Amino acid sequence: MQKQRVSQVFVPGGMPKLTYVERTQGEIREKLESAKDNLCKLVTLTGQTKSGKTVLTQMIFPFTDPNVIWVDGGSITAENDIWEQVLDRLDVYPNEEVNTSDTASTVVSGKANVSASILIAKGGGELGVSQNDGSTKGKKSARNITSKNAAIKALAESQASLIIDDFHYLDRDMQGSFVRAVKPLVFHGVPVVLIAIPHRRYDAIKVEREITGRLENIMMPYWSVDELKQIATIGFPLLNVNVSSAVVDILASEALGSPHLMQEFCKSLCADYSIKETSEKEIKISKVDDSLFKNVAESTGKVVFDKLATGPRQRSDRLMRLLKSGERVDIYKVVLYALSKMKPGMQTIQYEELRSAIRDIVAETPPQAHEVTRVLEKMSEIASNEEASTPVIDWEREEQKLHITDPFFAFYLKWRAH
Known part of the structure; x- marks a missing residue:
C-alpha cells in the first residue's frame, strides 16, 4: 500500500486531491466546463459558504494554469484592483505606442506581451519603426490607456479565463459595473465565472439585468449526508484505517452540509488516534468522542x-x-x-x-x-x-x-x- 500523509488525504480548506468527491453525477462540473467551449454566457456559481464551490472551479480552471486568472473578491476595494490584477497576471502594462508613417513601407519591430496588433508592451517595451524609402518621415507617439481598457483588450487577445471568487464581496454598484465591462468579452466567448454566496450582498437581479439572456447560473446544492460520508470512505482506506459506519454517520451528520467541516473531522479523528500517515497495520476506529467536536468548534x-x-x-x-x-x-x-x-x-x-x-x-x-x-x-x-x-x-x-x-x-x- 502506498504511503500517504494524513495532511495530504484530508485537506480542510484546501484542494483535496485524494478525497475529492464528484457530486450529482458530474452535472455541475459539466456545466462549468461548458464555459470553456465558447459558451458566450457569463457563468455564476452560487451556493452556501464552504460548500466546495472554489474547489470544484479549481478542478476545471486550475489556479496554476497561466491562461486562467483568479481574482479574490475579498482583496478588491475598487474596481480598478480587478483590472490591475488581470494585467499583472498577463504580464502587461497599460500603455500604448502608435507608429505612423506617410510611406507604405513601414516596419514595426519590438516586443509586446499580448499581441503586436494592440501594441501593449510591459515597461514601455521595445518598439521601433524603420522605413526603406530613404527618408525619415516616421512618427512614434505614446499614450496611456486605462487599466480597464488595457485589461479588456488583453483578455480579448489572450482568451484567458477570468474567475472572480467571493464576488459578493464587491459592493453592488461595483458588481454591476464589472458585469457591464465584461459583456463584450462574454459575447466573444471569453470564459468569465463569478463565484458567490446567494446572499443579499450579491445582487443577482442586478447582474441578470446587466447581461439579460447571457447568464448561466449554476446552483451548488447542499451536500447530502451520503456525499459527505464519501470523504471518509475514500480517505480512511488510503491510511489503512477502518472506521465503523456508525462513526462515519456521526461525522457526516455533524458536518452541517459542509465538506470543509467533514475534512476537519476526519483529520481530527486521525490526530486523536495519533495517525500521521498510512499505517503498516490496519487501525480500527469504532467510536468518536464529543471532545473532537468541541475542539473543532473552539478553533473555528x-x-x-x-x-x-x-x-x-x-x-x-x-x-x-x-x-x-x-x-x-x-x-x-x-x-x-x-x-x-x-x-x-x-x-x-x-x-x-x-x-x-x-x-x-x-x-x-x-x-x-x-x-x-x-x-x-x-x-x-x-x-x-x-x-x-x-x-x-x-x-x-x-x-x-x-x-x-x-x-x-x-x-x-x-x-x-x-
Missing part, C-alpha cells in the same frame, strides 16, 4: 462568537440579566446563549422562536421585543463588517427572520464549551 467559531457577544463597544452601563444557570450576562450574550440552546444548524429562525428560547434561559423578566430586534440588527451589522466572505448571521427585519449563514458558526453554537 469562537472568535466571531466572542465579537458578537461583545457588541458594538464595551459599555459598563449595560443591564446585566440573571440566567437560570446562575450566570449574569448582558443582552448580547442572552441572545447568543438562546441561539446556542436552540442549536439551529443552518436553518432560518423565526423571531418568535428566538424569543421563546430567551424566555427559557433567563431567570428574570426577559428583554422586550424592541431590545432584542435592536441587538439582532447590531449583531448583523458587526457580522457584515467582519473580515469574512459572508456575515455569519443575517437579520431580516421586514420578515422577522434570522439566518445562520455560516456552518462553522452554526457548529460552534451547538458545541461551544458552556
Whole structure:
C-alpha cells in the first residue's frame, strides 16, 4: 500500500486531491466546463459558504494554469484592483505606442506581451519603426490607456479565463459595473465565472439585468449526508484505517452540509488516534468522542462568537440579566446563549422562536421585543463588517427572520464549551 500523509488525504480548506468527491453525477462540473467551449454566457456559481464551490472551479480552471486568472473578491476595494490584477497576471502594462508613417513601407519591430496588433508592451517595451524609402518621415507617439481598457483588450487577445471568487464581496454598484465591462468579452466567448454566496450582498437581479439572456447560473446544492460520508470512505482506506459506519454517520451528520467541516473531522479523528500517515497495520476506529467536536468548534467559531457577544463597544452601563444557570450576562450574550440552546444548524429562525428560547434561559423578566430586534440588527451589522466572505448571521427585519449563514458558526453554537 502506498504511503500517504494524513495532511495530504484530508485537506480542510484546501484542494483535496485524494478525497475529492464528484457530486450529482458530474452535472455541475459539466456545466462549468461548458464555459470553456465558447459558451458566450457569463457563468455564476452560487451556493452556501464552504460548500466546495472554489474547489470544484479549481478542478476545471486550475489556479496554476497561466491562461486562467483568479481574482479574490475579498482583496478588491475598487474596481480598478480587478483590472490591475488581470494585467499583472498577463504580464502587461497599460500603455500604448502608435507608429505612423506617410510611406507604405513601414516596419514595426519590438516586443509586446499580448499581441503586436494592440501594441501593449510591459515597461514601455521595445518598439521601433524603420522605413526603406530613404527618408525619415516616421512618427512614434505614446499614450496611456486605462487599466480597464488595457485589461479588456488583453483578455480579448489572450482568451484567458477570468474567475472572480467571493464576488459578493464587491459592493453592488461595483458588481454591476464589472458585469457591464465584461459583456463584450462574454459575447466573444471569453470564459468569465463569478463565484458567490446567494446572499443579499450579491445582487443577482442586478447582474441578470446587466447581461439579460447571457447568464448561466449554476446552483451548488447542499451536500447530502451520503456525499459527505464519501470523504471518509475514500480517505480512511488510503491510511489503512477502518472506521465503523456508525462513526462515519456521526461525522457526516455533524458536518452541517459542509465538506470543509467533514475534512476537519476526519483529520481530527486521525490526530486523536495519533495517525500521521498510512499505517503498516490496519487501525480500527469504532467510536468518536464529543471532545473532537468541541475542539473543532473552539478553533473555528469562537472568535466571531466572542465579537458578537461583545457588541458594538464595551459599555459598563449595560443591564446585566440573571440566567437560570446562575450566570449574569448582558443582552448580547442572552441572545447568543438562546441561539446556542436552540442549536439551529443552518436553518432560518423565526423571531418568535428566538424569543421563546430567551424566555427559557433567563431567570428574570426577559428583554422586550424592541431590545432584542435592536441587538439582532447590531449583531448583523458587526457580522457584515467582519473580515469574512459572508456575515455569519443575517437579520431580516421586514420578515422577522434570522439566518445562520455560516456552518462553522452554526457548529460552534451547538458545541461551544458552556
